[in-house]
Amino acid sequence: MLQTVLGIDARRIASAFLIPPGTMAVRLSRAKAKIAAARVPFTDPEPQDLPDRIGDVLDAVYAAYTLGQDRPTGDTSLPDDLATEALWLISLICRLAPASDEAHGLFALILYGLARRSARLDGQGQYVPLDRQDPQLWDAALLTDADLALRNARRSGRIGRFHLEAAIGSLHVEGIRHGKTDWDRILMLYRGLEAMVPTLGVTCGRIAALAEVQGAGAGLQALNALTDPRLPSYQPAWALRGHLLAGLGRKSESSAAYLSAAALTEDPALRAWLRAKAGP
Template sequence: MSDIETIFRTEYGRAVAVLVRHFGDIDLAEEAVQDAFAAAVRRWPAEGIPPSPAGWIITTARNRAIDHVRRESRRAAREASSLVPGESPREEDDMLRLIFTCCHPALAPASRVALTLRLLGGLTTAEIARAFVVPEATMAQRITRAKGKIRDAGIPYRIPRDEDLPARLGAVLAVLYLVFNEGYAASAGDHLTRSDLTAEAIRLTRTLLTLMPDEPEARGLLALMLLIDSRRRARTTPSGDAILLSDQDRSRWNRHQIAEARSLLRDCQRRNRPGPYQLQAAINAVHADAPTSADTDWPQILLLYDHLFALTPTPTVALHRAVALAEVEGPAPALAVVDGLPGLESHHVREVVRADLLRRLGRVAEAAGAYAKAAAGTGNTAERRFLEARAAALVPGSVSDPDCR
């Protein structure tokens, strides 16, 4: 990645945030910042990157926006007079305002994700569409509708009040985690992972933590992302097929990310305000502490899941807790829990867990059927191929049957 591309990724969202506050117009802010970066691409290779590239971009974009407003003969005097040097709030506050605007509860969850990647991440509409495997026109409409909703509903461009902050921050963290999960376990497409999305989610979460350093759940989410992403290189074969956690080569796990995550979790412990993301990070830290799969402290993981379920008693948490329960008490009680979970009947991950538990109980035909059902329920080609192979391996006489010679 070139220096200008790096600056674009790190400063695009900040520049858009500053201009949105000045002009109150998202489209105008985006167009002006894009024009400024286009000017940078033309000028910086010959003139050199300025000492403060972010300041150069913001100043250039601001001037472009003022010119546009004047050409349109609207708000010229008011907007120009609002841009007196030294009178603007901190740019960090502008970023927070934009983050909370993009993740406002009035917007549909898919729109929050798209708008966050567009305005804060600087991803093009085509890039976002490819990431979520939808037509570019569909993604463009989604982003346009979200901007229109902000404008027409008068969604405020501000940081929530203290009493509203916990709930609103939760929505922001959920959006960032959705972006990360789509990158780490892609719901559709040919590849199991999309490293561009995981990297963007981690970068945006780092930005949020810089803006809100006293929020332990933001710290916990970053730790969780780093721990999960640390296993990325060991998750797939050279051909792109999935490798189970228990079979991964742990020497390929990223120890720098693991060390940073542990440091973040120690900071969380000192603050003593546990939350769901911190607990999920702690669970993944237990996996990271085990030199081999056989050394995993499953009783500790089960205990952490008990705490997590007390905070967020959802079927999804209960499903993952059942995996730990199977390691501590055996597959039979875990299967009873899984079969009794409401609302996950069509969830392919539930069928993956059921299949493994059935296999361990010797109910091979049922396990094969569960693997096949899970394969049919995923839109990801690599995952479907992996699950179909697991199902075939359990069918006597199959070419994938490990006992077939």
């Protein structure tokens, strides 16, 4: 879907799934060959097929949204406004499969993200982290839609990945609006999310929340305990390390971590912000 329908190249798809580009290129080639050999047609699935297939579709839409939302300024290797295309796709899925709680959860998650998009850069094009954004710049209509989608995701009482991620996004929005973030609840949600999908991104989110609740020392200890081989090339982990070390007053180590994070991002605005955090 990401390559054939949305036109994303193997390198970008690989970055969304945190695997080497060569590995992703091989997987894509094998998938195309399998589809061609089996002569699998593009057809609308039968209603009874939706529950088994919708999870993979949601994962692909989420990857498309992530790639579009994190698209570096001036990058022409991705389709224009891919994040908005992902929003249209998930809204369509919610209409076609209204009983899917996870579809509504992903709809809410994407809406929360897009509602804040205009505040990510200031008037000079400089990156603004979430906790420094001006809520007055957020899209109020999209946030209202996000709240409704999150309520729809809760209707059956079943808990899913995107439901939890959207709930975390909602708590961040409310925390910034009211000047007090419920980090205990965010940490609880991250722990539940990590039990479902123990990805490196979710784990780093949980550690960041842990540091807010128990202090930078606890966060750094948890980060140091990670053994994921992808960690040295994972930019958010270096940014988190820089933040935690700064909180402990370990300036030189913090600067080095921020510089490592800056070297791993292709976004010029984020790179400049990380270098500024590293200091002179």
